[in-house]
Amino acid sequence: GDSVTQMEGPVTLSEEAFLTINCTYTATGYPSLFWYVQYPGEGLQLLLKATKADDKGSNKGFEATYRKETTSFHLEKGSVQVSDSAVYFCALRGGSNYQLIWGAGTKLIIKP
Amino acid sequence: DTAVSQTPKYLVTQMGNDKSIKCEQNLGHDTMYWYKQDSKKFLKIMFSYNNKELIINETVPNRFSPKSPDKAHLNLHINSLELGDSAVYFCASSSGQGFEKLFFGSGTQLSVL
Numbered sequence: 366g367d368s369v370t371q372m373e374g375p376v377t378l379s380e381e382a383f384l385t386i387n388c389t390y391t392a393t394g395y396p397s398l399f400w401y402v403q404y405p406g407e408g409l410q411l412l413l414k415a416t417k418a419d420d421k422g423s424n425k426g427f428e429a430t431y432r433k434e435t436t437s438f439h440l441e442k443g444s445v446q447v448s449d450s451a452v453y454f455c456a457l458r459g460g461s462n463y464q465l466i467w468g469a470g471t472k473l474i475i476k477p
Numbered sequence: 478d479t480a481v482s483q484t485p486k487y488l489v490t491q492m493g494n495d496k497s498i499k500c501e502q503n504l505g506h507d508t509m510y511w512y513k514q515d516s517k518k519f520l521k522i523m524f525s526y527n528n529k530e531l532i533i534n535e536t537v538p539n540r541f542s543p544k545s546p547d548k549a550h551l552n553l554h555i556n557s558l559e560l561g562d563s564a565v566y567f568c569a570s571s572s573g574q575g576f577e578k579l580f581f582g583s584g585t586q587l588s589v590l
Contacts, residue, residue: 401579408481408567408581454520458576464533465576467520 367392367459371468374452378445379476386440386471388429388455396459398422398431398438403452403470412440412453450475480504483568483582490558491590498553498585500568508532508574509551511543514565514584526551527574558589 372387390398397416401409413422418433429440438455455468483500490496502509510533511523524543525533531543540556555562568582 397577403581406583408569408583409579410581411578414578452518463576464522464525465520465579470518 367396367457367466369455369457369466369468371453371455371471374470374472375474376471377474377476380447381444382475384440384442384445384449384473386453386455386473388438388440388468390436390438390455390457392436392457392459392466394459395433396457398429399456399458399465400427400429400438400440401454401456403454405451409454445473445475447475447477449473479582481568481570481580481582483566483585485585486583487586487588489588489590492558492560494558495554495556496558496587497555498566498568498587500551500553500582502549502568502570502580504570504572504580506570506572506580507548508571509545509548510569510571510579511551511553512567512569512581514567516564520567524551524553525574532574555587558587560589563587563589 368391399414400412402412403409413424415422415431421430427442452470452472454470456465481502508527510525523537526545529545542554545551565584569579
């Protein structure tokens with residue numbers, strides 16, 4: 366079945382460092398891909414999405430490109446801030462009922 | 478003004494008890510969901526309701542019963558709680574059924590002792 370694999374965390378970086386969180390997927394067809402973020406004490410919220418190959422989703426300085434050839438959707442940010450500390454979830458829309466299939470989440474810790 | 482609110486935030490209870498978690502959304506969305514997040518942080522859908530009608534019912538023990546009195550509310554009742562039910566339960570909503578953009582509550586951490 367469809368699945369999403371994310372890099373294990375926690376990922377610890379210093380402020381202004383470059384961020385990459387890896388996400389790869391297995392799916393039949395052409396799923397839509399998403400990144401959600403969960404800030405401490407809050408629910409998940411949509412960060413960005415891409416619906417077809419080579420699409421780039423972007424929001425709040427974060428970017429991810431839908432790479433069909435490598436079945437990847439890696440999240441990147443050029444210069445992270447302490448306020449980016451959160452858990453990041455990669456997901457694809459597929460499976461039965463086109464529901465979301467989630468990765469395990471990657472905790473990001475940014476130190477000042 | 479919280480968009481998706483669920484109560485309680487923490488729930489500690491004994492095995493065998495019955496408990497409920499409430500969820501309300503003020504976004505005017507038609508679809509609401511319950512997700513379970515296990516200890517390894519994997520999110521798994523349990524139920525989905527659209528306009529008070531059940532549309533997704535994954536393989537969940539029938540001790541779990543969702544109830545949607547109106548499209549703004551989706552409550553989760555759990556009978557005869559077991560140790561394995563310990564998890565974080567998230568309520569979410571969306572404007573359509575296509576899982577395009579979900580809005581989540583902040584979660585209910587259930588601990589069964």
